[in-house]
Amino acid sequence: MKNFIDRVHLPNGQIEKLNKLEKLYLIAKDLNKKEPVQFAIFGKPSAPVYQPIIDAQKTYWQQLDNSLPIVYGELQGEDEYRARMAKALTRQYQTPVEKDDVVFTSGGRIAIQAASYLIRSLCANKYVVTTNLFYPDHTGISYSSDDQHNLLLIDVEKEMSSVTSDNLRATLDGIDKDNIGAFVFCDPNNPMGNIVGKEEWLKIIPILEQYENSIVLLDEAYAEMVFDELHQSLFSLASEQLRERIILLRSGTKGFSASGERMAILVSRNQSFINKIVEYHASNLVHSPKSAQHA
Known part of the structure; x- marks a missing residue:
């Protein structure tokens, strides 16, 4: 496209360069003026919003006291709601999740970027292993730059299938274990929509256990959208040894057809991981999404 501007002027006069995803979105919007464009760059839910979400929103706004300020919340999320989420996750995953393992954040993209910040901080100059059909944010792209992880891609494109123990092992063959910083698995996969399944996970787990210093980001933003019993996390x-290195990502809104409300959950038993995620919040968000007014 000729004369496309790749920089934006912020209200404070600062000029910022757009990243690749932002450029693509703006180009598509411009093309849409001339002929219809199918926007697949961001999730566009089509089902009706879950009624309890509407009721909760009404309750929130109705309970606001105009004699009190709306203050910043906790960086990790309010204790009461993290405790509720930990209880729900413990029930779903059949493994203990504690309140302090949970971080609320502003949507899946921010959750991925917080995890990417963690990976860049702890695993600089090391490979991040993921599939060669991947959600763009899994490359570690931030809002402010086009920097990205050093990707080591699992070849699944020809079969259009999920990661398997065989193609994972083939990808890692010949690479020094110390050069692998992290694994990123999206299950159900975005954009392919497939799942790994229990049988294959049980073959993959022994491989991951060999990489004792690597981080495992498990993106399960679409976990509610599997309508059979094949999805096993x-x-x-x-x-237990491997679970200590996992960062679990869950969407708080996608399954309710309310993704525009921007809420996600990160879960980790590793306190150093949680500290880095909260550090990202402190620098970029000020606080996590709030579910109630706290004076």
């Missing part, structure tokens, strides 16, 4: 199946 790595978080449930993993050994």
Whole structure:
């Protein structure tokens, strides 16, 4: 496209360069003026919003006291709601999740970027292993730059299938274990929509256990959108040793057809991981999404 501007002027006069995803979105919007464009760059839910979400929103706004300020919340999320989420996750995954393992954040993209910040901080100059058909944010792209992880891609494109123990092992063959910083698994996969399944996870787990210093980001933003019993989570199946290195990502809104409300959950038993995620919040968000007014 000729004369496309790749920089934006902010209200404070600062000029910021757009990243690749932002450029693509703006180009598509411009093309849409001339002929219809199918926007697949961001999730566009089509089902009706879940009624309890509407009721909760009404309750929130109705309970606001105009004699009190709306203050910043906790960086990790309010204790009461993290405790509720930990209880729900413990029930779903059949493995203990504690309140302090949970971080609320502003949507899946921010959750991925917080995890990417963690990976860049702890695993600089090391490979991040993921599939060669991946959600763009899994490359570690931030809002402010086009920097990305050093990707080591699992070849699944020809079969259009999910990651398997065989193609994972083939990808890692010949690479020094110390050069692998992290694994990123999206299950159900975005954009392919497939799942790994219990049988294959049980074959993959022994491989991951060999990489004792690597981080495992498990993106399960679409976990509610599997309508059979085939989806089994790595978080449930993993050994205790492996589970300590997993960062679990869940959407708080996608399954309710309310993704525009921007809420996600990160879960980790590793306190150093949680500290880095909260550090990202402190620098970028000020606080996590709030579910109630706290004076």
